Amino acid sequence: MSSAVVSTSAALGRPFVFDAKAVPEMPLPAEPTEGRPPQRVRPGLSGTRTDPRLASVTPASQLDIRPAPEIVSSGIPALDTLTGGLPRGCLTEICGPTSSGRTTLLLAALAAATRRGEFCALIDASDALDPQSAAASGVELDRLLWVRCSESSPQRERSPRRYPSTPLRAGSDTGTNSLKDQIQSRSENQTEHRLEQALRASDLLLESGGFGLIVLDLGDLPQQAARRIPLTTWFRFRRAVENKPTILLTIEQHPIAGSCSSLLLQLGSADELAAKRRQNVDHGTSRGSVAKNGQVPEERKKINLPAQPELDFLYPSHAQLLTGFDITAELIRSRLDRKPARSVAFEARTAWAG
Amino acid sequence: MPFACIYVPNFPVAAALRAEPELQVRPIAILEGKPPLEKTIAVNKSAARMGIAPGMTKAQAELCVELALRPRSALQESATHAALLDCAQSFSPCVEDAACDTALLDLAGMESLLGPLPEISRAIHERATSLGLVAHVAVASNPDAAVLAARGFPGVTVISAGKEAEQLGPLPTEVLFANRLEELQKEDAQKHDVQKDDEQKKAAVRLLQTLDRWGIRNLRGLAALPEVSLSERLGQEGLRLQQLARGTASRTLVPVEAPPVFEEAVELEHPIVLLEPLAFLLNRLLEQICARLGSRALATQELRLTLELENLTSSHQPSAINNQQFVRTLRLPLPMLDAKVFLKLLQLDLNAHPPGAPIMKIHLAAEPMHPRSAQGGLFLPPSPEPEKLELTLARIAGMVGADKVGTLELLDTYHPDGFRMRRFVAEVARKSPQKKTPDSAAATAAVTALRRFRPPLRVNVILENGQPVRVACAKKKEVQGDVLWKAGPWRASGDWWEREAWSRDEWDLALRNDDAVSFYRLVHDLLGGGWFVEGTYD
Numbered sequence: 001m002s003s004a005v006v007s008t009s010a011a012l013g014r015p016f017v018f019d020a021k022a023v024p025e026m027p028l029p030a031e032p033t034e035g036r037p038p039q040r041v042r043p044g045l046s047g048t049r050t051d052p053r054l055a056s057v058t059p060a061s062q063l064d065i066r067p068a069p070e071i072v073s074s075g076i077p078a079l080d081t082l083t084g085g086l087p088r089g090c091l092t093e094i095c096g097p098t099s100s101g102r103t104t105l106l107l108a109a110l111a112a113a114t115r116r117g118e119f120c121a122l123i124d125a126s127d128a129l130d131p132q133s134a135a136a137s138g139v140e141l142d143r144l145l146w147v148r149c150s151e152s153s154p155q156r157e158r159s160p161r162r163y164p165s166t167p168l169r170a171g172s173d174t175g176t177n178s179l180k181d182q183i184q185s186r187s188e189n190q191t192e193h194r195l196e197q198a199l200r201a202s203d204l205l206l207e208s209g210g211f212g213l214i215v216l217d218l219g220d221l222p223q224q225a226a227r228r229i230p231l232t233t234w235f236r237f238r239r240a241v242e243n244k245p246t247i248l249l250t251i252e253q254h255p256i257a258g259s260c261s262s263l264l265l266q267l268g269s270a271d272e273l274a275a276k277r278r279q280n281v282d283h284g285t286s287r288g289s290v291a292k293n294g295q296v297p298e299e300r301k302k303i304n305l306p307a308q309p310e311l312d313f314l315y316p317s318h319a320q321l322l323t324g325f326d327i328t329a330e331l332i333r334s335r336l337d338r339k340p341a342r343s344v345a346f347e348a349r350t351a352w353a354g
Numbered sequence: 355m356p357f358a359c360i361y362v363p364n365f366p367v368a369a370a371l372r373a374e375p376e377l378q379v380r381p382i383a384i385l386e387g388k389p390p391l392e393k394t395i396a397v398n399k400s401a402a403r404m405g406i407a408p409g410m411t412k413a414q415a416e417l418c419v420e421l422a423l424r425p426r427s428a429l430q431e432s433a434t435h436a437a438l439l440d441c442a443q444s445f446s447p448c449v450e451d452a453a454c455d456t457a458l459l460d461l462a463g464m465e466s467l468l469g470p471l472p473e474i475s476r477a478i479h480e481r482a483t484s485l486g487l488v489a490h491v492a493v494a495s496n497p498d499a500a501v502l503a504a505r506g507f508p509g510v511t512v513i514s515a516g517k518e519a520e521q522l523g524p525l526p527t528e529v530l531f532a533n534r535l536e537e538l539q540k541e542d543a544q545k546h547d548v549q550k551d552d553e554q555k556k557a558a559v560r561l562l563q564t565l566d567r568w569g570i571r572n573l574r575g576l577a578a579l580p581e582v583s584l585s586e587r588l589g590q591e592g593l594r595l596q597q598l599a600r601g602t603a604s605r606t607l608v609p610v611e612a613p614p615v616f617e618e619a620v621e622l623e624h625p626i627v628l629l630e631p632l633a634f635l636l637n638r639l640l641e642q643i644c645a646r647l648g649s650r651a652l653a654t655q656e657l658r659l660t661l662e663l664e665n666l667t668s669s670h671q672p673s674a675i676n677n678q679q680f681v682r683t684l685r686l687p688l689p690m691l692d693a694k695v696f697l698k699l700l701q702l703d704l705n706a707h708p709p710g711a712p713i714m715k716i717h718l719a720a721e722p723m724h725p726r727s728a729q730g731g732l733f734l735p736p737s738p739e740p741e742k743l744e745l746t747l748a749r750i751a752g753m754v755g756a757d758k759v760g761t762l763e764l765l766d767t768y769h770p771d772g773f774r775m776r777r778f779v780a781e782v783a784r785k786s787p788q789k790k791t792p793d794s795a796a797a798t799a800a801v802t803a804l805r806r807f808r809p810p811l812r813v814n815v816i817l818e819n820g821q822p823v824r825v826a827c828a829k830k831k832e833v834q835g836d837v838l839w840k841a842g843p844w845r846a847s848g849d850w851w852e853r854e855a856w857s858r859d860e861w862d863l864a865l866r867n868d869d870a871v872s873f874y875r876l877v878h879d880l881l882g883g884g885w886f887v888e889g890t891y892d
Contacts, residue, residue, distance in 0.1 A: 076800050098832065099872040103803040103892040117735040119780055126808075130889060131762050131773040133803040141762055145778045147750055148758040201750050208746040210738025210780065219805065219892070245736050322841050322862040322873065322891070324802050348800040350891075 069262075072247070075112030076105065078346035079265075082331055086213075087262055090335075091238050091248045095255050096267030101327030102219055102251045103133070104348045105267065109213060109249060111138035118212025121145040121205050125198040126220035136351035145211075149197040151190040191225045199233060206240035206248070214241075218252045226256050234260035255332070264333040324349035356471055357497045357607070358459040360442055360482060361490045361504035362434070365455035366396040369434040370424045372486040372642075373620045377422050381406065383415050386426040395426065429619040429717065436615060437485045437646055444649040445478055450497070450607040456504070458497050460607050475510045485645055494518060499601040502573075505529050518601020523574030527565050530573070530595055531558045561588065561595070573599035616654070617719040618642050625664045625712030632713060633701055639718045640693040640700075653689035653725035657696060658682075662715035680709045687779040688740045689723040695741045702748040728781075738780045747778060768848045769856060770888070771806070802891055804875060810886035815876070822876060825865060825887070832867055833874065833887050839864035843878070857881050862891070 071085040086092055086109060096102045106122075113120045120143060122129060127148040135141065195218075202216050218226055234257040241248045250257065255264055330343035362368045366384040371377055381401035385392040392412040404418055415421055435454050442449040445468065448460035461474060468474045475493045482489040492503035494513040499522060503511045506525035513521045564587075570576050576599040584592045597603040618639040626632050636659075647654060661680040684699055738746075750759045757775055765772040811833055816824040822840060827833040840863050847857035861876040873891035878884075 097870050097872075098890050099870075099892050101800075101892065103805045104800050107803050108800050119735075119737055127758075128805045128808070128889070129762075130771075130804040130806045131764055132770065133801065134762075135764055137801045137803065141764070144761055145747075146760065146762055146775075147754060149754055150758055152755075197753050200753060204746045204749055208738055208742050210736050210743065212735055322802075325873070325891075327800070346800060348802040350802045 070245070072116070073112050074105070075108030075110075076346055078344050079105070079329055082329060082342065082344040083263060083265070083334060086247045086249065088245050088247055089242050090262035091234065091241065091250065091257060091260055092263040092265070093250050093252065093255055093257050093261040094265045094267060095252055097253060099325070100267040101325075101329075101348060102267055103128075104137075104327065105329075106215055106217065106249070106251055107134055107137035107139060109247075110134070110144060110215065111140075113213040113247070114138075114140035114143040116212065117143075119143050119145070119210065120213040120215070121147065121211050122215045122217060123147045123149070123198050123201045123205070124217050125149045125194050126217065128217065128220055133351070145205075147198075147201045147205075149194040149201070151193055188225070191222060195221060195225055195229070199229070202237065203240070206237060206246070209244060209246070211246055213247045213249065216248070216250045218250060218256075221252065223254055226252055226254065229256060231258055231260065234258065261333070262335040264331075266330045266332050268328060268330075321352075322350055356461040356465075356493055356495060357500045358445070358461050358475060358478060358491060358493045359452075359497070359500035359504040360438060360457045360459070360478060360487075361492075361501070362438060362455040362487055363490065363505075364396055364398065365434070366426055366431065367398045368455075368488055369427065369431040371398075371488070372434050372437070373427075373430050373618075373638075374424075375486070375638075377424075380422050381418070381420055382422045382424060383410075384426050385412055385415075385423055392425075424623075425621065427619070427621050429617070430621070433618045433642075434487065436617070437487060437642070438482070438489075439610075440646045440649050441478065441482045441485055441487065441489075444481060445474065448607055448609045451610040452501065456501060458500065458607055460609075461493065472510075472512050475512055479510050481649065485649070486642060494601070496601065496604050497607060498598050498603040498605065502529055502598065502601075505532050513601070519574075519577050519599070522599065522601050523572060523577065525573045527562060527571060527573065527576060527599075530598055531562055557591070561591065564588070614650075614652070614722045615719075616643050616646055616722055617717065619715065619717040621715045622713065625714050627712050629701070629704055629708070632704070632716070633697065635716055636700055636718065637693065637697050639716065640696050643718060643720050644691055644693045644696075647691055647720065647722060650722075651725070652722040653691040654720040655686045655689045655723045656721035657684040657686075657700070658719045658721075659684070659700060660717040660719075661709050661713045662717075663709055663711035664714050665711065678711075680711075680713075682707060686744060687777060688781065689726050690741055690744075691725065692741050695745060698745055699748050702745075702752055706752050740780060743778075743780055768846060770846070804889045805892040806889040807887060810877065810888045813876070813885050813887050815878075815885045822861060822863065822885075825863065825874075825876065825885075827887060832872075833865070833890075835865040835867045837863050838866050838871060842876075845880075847880075855881065860888075 069087040069089045071087055073080050074083070074086045094102055094105055110120050110122065115138065122144060124147060127150060129146060129148075131141070134144070198216060198218065202214070205211060205214055237248060238260045250261075255261070255266075324347055326345055326347050328343050328345045367382060370382060370384060379400075381404055382398050383394045383401050383406050384396040386395045387393050390412070394406065394408050394410045394412075394415050396408060397406045401418075401421055404421070406415055406418060406421060412423065415423060431454065438455070438457050439449060439451060442457040442459050446459040446461055446464060448462075450458040452458050459478075461471070464474060465471065468477065471493050475491045479489065479491045482491070490504045490508055490511075492500045492507065492511040492513065494500040494503055495515040495518065499513060499518045502522055502525060503513055506522070506529045511521075565571075565576065570579070576596055579596060581593060581596065584596055588595070594603070620635055620639065622635075626635075643654075659682045661682075663678045663680055665678075682700075682703055684696070684703060686699075690696070747759060759778070760775040761778045762773045763776050765774060807830075811827050811830055813825050813827045813833065815822045815826075823837050825834055825837065840861055842861035843859035844861075845857070845859050847855070849855050850857075857880040859878040859880060861878075863874050863876050864871055865874060875888045875891070877886045877888045879886065
């Protein structure tokens with residue numbers, strides 16, 4: 001989306017662009033001159049007298065044009081055809097449920113960045129990175145800084161809480177369910193502690209600078225905890241990465257950054273995405289085809305099996321091999337270039353598939 | 355050949371003032387000896403005007419309320435002496451360590467590099483001041499004349515060649531024996547402790563008394579004496595003194611290669627309890643060390659902080675505390691020379707590992723290294739600044755733990771999660787960019803990634819004919835459901851000769867949860883007997 005430049009002349013009903021040919025001559029107010037007729041001058045031109053009514057207007061030729069962000073490859077050619085790549089100096093969100101391909105895309109982006117010679121940082125809120133998968137994806141591990149958020153810290157910093165605390169559960173039964181509540185409360189506190197570490201580490205790394213790609217992995221964070229991140233945090237991240245050659249990438253289950261993200265991708269199977277669109281249209285009346293009788297429809301999830309076009313439970317399990325699955329990515333929003341929402345599918349293969 | 359001399363007068367006082375510059379406006383006296391029999395050995399001008407003199411007992415000196423009493427610190431004097439040599443060696447490679455308070459430089463050939471002799475001497479004086487030294491600088495055509503001029507004239511003195519006798523003439527004869535007399539005065543102060551019978555020092559006093567009886571009170575008078583008569587009465591020593599007074603003595607320097615020791619220390623009058631005043635003192639020590647390293651074009655990659663604690667009584671302190679000492683070592687990934695960064699790193703480290711007791715003494719040492727050299731480029735990809743990155747990593751380590759931040763290194767093992775964390779250094783050997791080949795398209799295809807659960811989730815598995823058909827996890831409700839598809843088992847084991855032997859069966863499962871199908875890796879621990887979900891394919 002190009003930045004719209006609106007001059008005050010629009011409010012006065014005059015053209016936007018200050019082109020010498022487009023703008024008519026402006027008659028000056030009558031001045032008491034001896035023997036000199038009043039001069040017609042063009043406003044905004046240097047070396048000429050200007051109409052005082054146009055003194056606050058700046059010619060378009062003198063305005064700064066915001067340059068378009070640099071786009072780099074995401075490491076997956078099919079995805080690059082959809083979005084053009086990942087933009088530098090912007091926040092990109094990648095959303096999707098479990099087994100939708102988020103981590104695959106994350107590692108592909110890291111591999112592409114490290115291949116370019118850039119240093120990358122991964123803020124892992126759930127400590128979920130698999131080193132073997134990273135190495136198999138081509139990530140140069142020497143160039144990757146891995147921050148592993150944990151439930152405990154050596155020393156809690158004594159600073160005012162910046163992020164919302166866990167709200168009390170309304171109507172909690174302190175009698176028979178007290179143990180469950182305690183366990184759930186402890187789990188929520190641990191999640192909140194991880195989230196706080198992840199956001200603080202992101203702040204520090206964005207401020208430090210020098211990284212080509214910073215990934216904030218919130219993929220395993222519960223939706224409730226992720227939604228409690230205030231929008232001001234995302235706005236701060238966006239401002240921190242602006243005008244810098246750094247790609248800020250977040251991985252989550254649902255979009256949470258709102259309008260702060262310049263690029264939003266939704267991952268999942270084609271049928272799931274279609275079901276989601278129908279749900280958005282029909283307000284929850286239908287979510288597409290639902291698997292019945294314990295069988296998954298063919299179009300729901302494609303699994304690459306050797307000579308096995310359909311799911312079959314009769315074959316022994318040792319004859320099966322997970323060789324990969326198809327990933328569908330849908331472009332939900334892009335502030336870089338106005339394109340209609342569309343999707344693309346690509347294949348991810350396991351490391352042992354060859 | 356010109357020679358320069360840097361002389362620090364009243365050396366014990368100068369060493370104390372270098373550690374505590376705020377005492378310069380106060381009268382100060384240095385004590386030495388075993389308590390309670392300490393005696394003053396050196397005083398500054400303010401204390402001398404108040405009547406405090408070397409040799410007074412501590413009790414006598416304490417009668418002056420405004421007087422600041424400081425014990426003599428060998429460590430501070432050693433650091434001051436090292437700073438003096440660093441200052442000298444930053445101007446000339448040929449430096450003689452004449453005394454603890456005197457350094458001689460050979461300035462031959464330096465004029466073409468550093469400028470005229472007056473400029474060089476002023477630069478030496480400024481450098482000494484920047485290192486916390488109040489020094490006298492003198493330049494002459496021979497070393498002894500330079501020493502006499504530095505000891506006799508304050509500030510900066512330049513003696514032209516051939517005019518040594520004229521310029522040194524007004525100096526008192528005591529300046530010829532200053533070094534010996536200072537040592538004798540200190541021994542008088544400790545007379546009750548040590549009795550030293552040094553004929554040379556006593557002979558110096560006798561010579562001085564003889565010259566005084568003759569009415570010779572300055573070097574001009576000594577220089578004017580007839581040589582034959584002088585040698586008949588005072589011998590060769592008299593002739594030597596006359597040559598010094600005339601400025602005609604000549605000798606070669608004995609250069610000394612000082613060991614590169616960069617240490618600073620401060621002893622505290624009152625113990626420090628809070629970290630903020632400790633940071634103030636550390637900042638001063640770090641600035642002095644960095645100035646000394648910078649004067650020799652060096653940097654450091656390791657800082658060692660030793661704190662002497664007061665009355666350490668608890669026994670549960672970590673092993674770094676031994677004999678009431680608390681040691682922290684800061685190892686940097688690259689040689690650096692930024693006092694502010696060092697201070698911040700030390701503060702973060704002390705916040706994470708507090709001493710646990712009041713601090714009586716601070717000792718800081720830096721390991722010298724050659725500074726790093728890097729060739730920047732316009733088209734190179736961005737990389738983090740080492741100093742900024744080190745601070746950032748220290749802050750993050752304070753939040754998540756030092757073992758939870760860094761880069762990972764795969765271990766040479768078949769264990770699925772075999773890796774270790776190591777320090778992240780933003781300096782990797784540049785690799786040439788790989789050219790794109792027709793086969794590279796397959797190489798850049800997406801690789802299905804595993805997303806691990808740490809620790810693995812314990813699950814309950816229902817088996818049919820030895821194969822899982824349903825999985826349920828109490829901790830994570832999303833990981834449960836009927837098994838729609840499975841592949842396996844694949845058996846893996848290793849380290850059977852170690853205590854950490856492992857053996858497992860792995861399954862790849864597709865589970866349905868609500869409307870979604872997710873893929874998991876299920877593991878059966880053959881040694882422990884439990885079932886775990888290790889991760890999800892995402």
